[in-house]
Amino acid sequence: MNEHSTDYNALKQSEPSLPARWYFDEAHHQRELKEIWHKSWVYVCRSHDLAEPLSFRTVEIGDQNIVVLRGETGEVVAFHNACRHRGSILCPERQGRLKSKLIVCPYHQWAYAASDGRLVKTSSFAEPDGFERDDYGLFPVTVAVWRGLIFVNLDAHADWDADLPFQREPAHLNNFPIEHMVTVHTWRKVMACNWKTFWENFNECLHCPNIHPELSDLVPMYGRRIVNVKDVPDWADHAGSEDPKYRGGLRKDSQTWSMDGSAQGHVIASLTADEVARGQTYGVAMPGMFVGAYADHMRIVRMLPLSAEQTELVAEWLVPHETAEADNYDISQIVDFAIMVMDQDLAACELNQRGLHAAPLQQGVLMPEEYHVKHFQDWVRARLQE
């Protein structure tokens, strides 16, 4: 959701939503993995999460398991998490630290250099004629680090350009010190819905007043089912109004997305008065990452498809160092609020998912407020060349 521009008129004509079966059909899901997920930048974790040399994270992008690690000399590298001998997973854990400079296969103990994936040893008493270790290094995966966020791309030829994954204005996050912030909480959930079902939900507020009463109270514009004050035909009649319903921003006396709306005296020092007044700033990296930035914290939300009808959601809360160390800042204020809102979304998405199976339902239809959903669906269609 973006408050800086509106494309309200993009849906003056009624437009069909994506075909319903695209949300549950297994063959279609495989196509999306191949054409979208395996050719896009996917957020893995923060650079801070791999602070120690030889620490690693693994991530599953559809059926592709990737290990991302910090080499001994500080560089971040990534490989397909698969042994070149007979294909075993190398690092079965979600995260950990290698015991040595080698990645050792848990099956027959072939060992690879952590720094570049070179095959260093096999476990046979003699290697056969014609066998060259150089031919059996780990398959590399393309990595990019943007402002302390680590992304991988399964397309070996992918070029990093911040505008590319962040389809929506990464510059709006410039004053948020994301690379220096501390992760104070992580929340993981497996949702019974297709990844697009959840993504679309995050891109419209037509559902806000009934699904999110507390959020709609905090962000009065959302209570009007819109994400930009200009998202209604008669917006100019209220231009100049100080009422947050028409002006945007948070309800009176609130500063951030927290249970009581208070930033507890910890507004991020580098923000402008406008950025604080805005209430929320978003960054969107399709297909699966959403960054929300607020007066005192940031939240990174990542989703990954586990199957056609299961999606993993991981949310991380970040605050500046000083805030993390302060004894007068209660993180449950920001964590509980966001989990309440995400749980509400999740319940709506799971209902949405079940209904999509109705045999006569070919596809839904988009309403004018859903122009970000339309952009997303156009992007999906373009990726699939439909």
Ligand code: FES
């Ligand atoms: S599969 Fe890895 S050493 Fe055999």
Ligand SMILES: [Fe+2]
């Ligand atoms: Fe929502």
